[in-house]
Amino acid sequence: MSQALLSTDLSGQVALVTGAGRGLGRKIAEFLAGAGAKVACVDISPELLAETVSLLQSAGGTAMALVCDVTNSQRVNEVVDEVVKAWGGLHILVNNAGITRDGMLLRMKDDQWDSVLNINLRGTFLFTRAGARPMLRQHRGRIINIASVSGLMGNPGQANYSASKAGVIGFTRTVARELAGRNVTVNAVAPGFIATDMTATLGEEVLEGIKKETPLGRLGQPEDVAHAVLFLASEAASFITGHVLTVDGGLSV
Ligand code: NAP
Numbered sequence: 001m002s003q004a005l006l007s008t009d010l011s012g013q014v015a016l017v018t019g020a021g022r023g024l025g026r027k028i029a030e031f032l033a034g035a036g037a038k039v040a041c042v043d044i045s046p047e048l049l050a051e052t053v054s055l056l057q058s059a060g061g062t063a064m065a066l067v068c069d070v071t072n073s074q075r076v077n078e079v080v081d082e083v084v085k086a087w088g089g090l091h092i093l094v095n096n097a098g099i100t101r102d103g104m105l106l107r108m109k110d111d112q113w114d115s116v117l118n119i120n121l122r123g124t125f126l127f128t129r130a131g132a133r134p135m136l137r138q139h140r141g142r143i144i145n146i147a148s149v150s151g152l153m154g155n156p157g158q159a160n161y162s163a164s165k166a167g168v169i170g171f172t173r174t175v176a177r178e179l180a181g182r183n184v185t186v187n188a189v190a191p192g193f194i195a196t197d198m199t200a201t202l203g204e205e206v207l208e209g210i211k212k213e214t215p216l217g218r219l220g221q222p223e224d225v226a227h228a229v230l231f232l233a234s235e236a237a238s239f240i241t242g243h244v245l246t247v248d249g250g251l252s253v
Contacts, residue, residue, distance in 0.1 A: 008234045011036035014087045015233070016080070018070050018127060019097030021048030023196035024146065026055070027222035028094055031230045033061030037092060040083045042066045044097075070097045070123030080130040089138055092233045093131040095124040095168075096146040100198060102157045113160045120164035121171070128175060132184065141184035142233045145172050146225070147244060149192045149252045165190070169244055176242030185241035189228045192248025194220040215250030 015032045019025035021043035033039045033056040041056070041063055043049040049065040056063035064086065066079045084090055098120045101112040124145055135141025150158050151165025169188055176186040193199050193210045199219065202210075211218055228247045231237055246252050 008035045008230050008236075010092070010233065013037045013091040014040070014083065014089050015092035015094065016040040016042060016083055016090060016127075016131065017094040017096055018042045018068075018123065020052050021045045022052075023198060024191070024194060024222050024225050025094070025096040026052045027226040028096060028229045029056060029063070030059070030061075031223075031226040032092065032094075032233065033063055034059065035230060035234075037233075038062040038064075038087050040064050040066055040079070040087075042068050042070070042079060042097070044069050070095075070127060071118045073126050076123075076126040077130050080127070080134070084134050090131055090134045091138070091140060092142045092144070093127060093135075094144045094146070094229060094233075095127050097123055098146065098148075098164075100158065100161050102161065104157055105159050108159060116160040117164050117167070120161070121167040124168050124171060128171075128186075132175075132179060135184045136179065136182045139183050141179070141182075142237075143172075143175070143179075143184065143186040144229050144232050145186070145188045146229075147172070147188040147190040149190050149246060149248045152190055152244070152246070153252050172244070173242045180241055185232075185237070187232045187237075187240060187242065188244045189225060189232070190244050190246045190248065190252070191225050192220055192246070192251040194222060194225055194247075196222060213251065214248070215253065218249065220247060220249060 015037040017029045020029045020041035053065045147168045148165040150162040172188040
């Protein structure tokens, strides 16, 4: 009898997903809970977070809501402590919270640069530093950072966003090397254009152009990204670390 190729049973594991209030974070939280993990849902918006948690719970999952701005170092540490205290550990961390504040270079304001770098890159650093502690103690952990093809290819109007996501990729590769000795893997998923509120603001004409440029001829769906995260969180990915998995319909090929 051959073994199943992919086991995504995450029963008994504790996961934390940032930016879980909507979009990709909500879908990732749903997939992890569906695979049996207890999911700590983190977001800056209490209302959206409550919706995500009741969605997960009504599907039979175990979830809790933790309101947190990922740029607030003290609150990030408290959140990780609360999760470890409540559920006895932390096995899977998904750094997903992120924003765009697009503008061409010469017109880009300081606060557009700072807010994007702060949330996308500093937030990933703060949660990774806090989450790594229990993972190192456990000798087991999975950290999955949501980057972007913008961080690989560049994208006009997104100097701040591309820099933050390229930073996330460099950070991922370094932390993968630092934590590997204790069986903690660190990988990134780099989505192309995915149908969420973030891309809805681009408008129909731009989205049609993106579909034409994408070899697979469509936008991605949140499920496409959640599947990749689930794989990296699963036992099947235990020998993968420091990798950037593009989920972009071939856009960056
Ligand atoms: P989204 O729909 O805008 O959702 C982002 C979530 O993050 C929101 O719930 C938002 O809360 C939360 N958030 C924002 N700032 C936060 C903070 N300081 N602390 C905690 N939570 C915060 O975005 P998405 O499309 O799902 O994107 C999720 C991730 O994927 C981001 O890192 C993004 O860069 C990346 N990504 C997306 C695409 C795409 O095409 N959609 C492509 C490549 C990469 P509020 O609702 O209160 O703002």
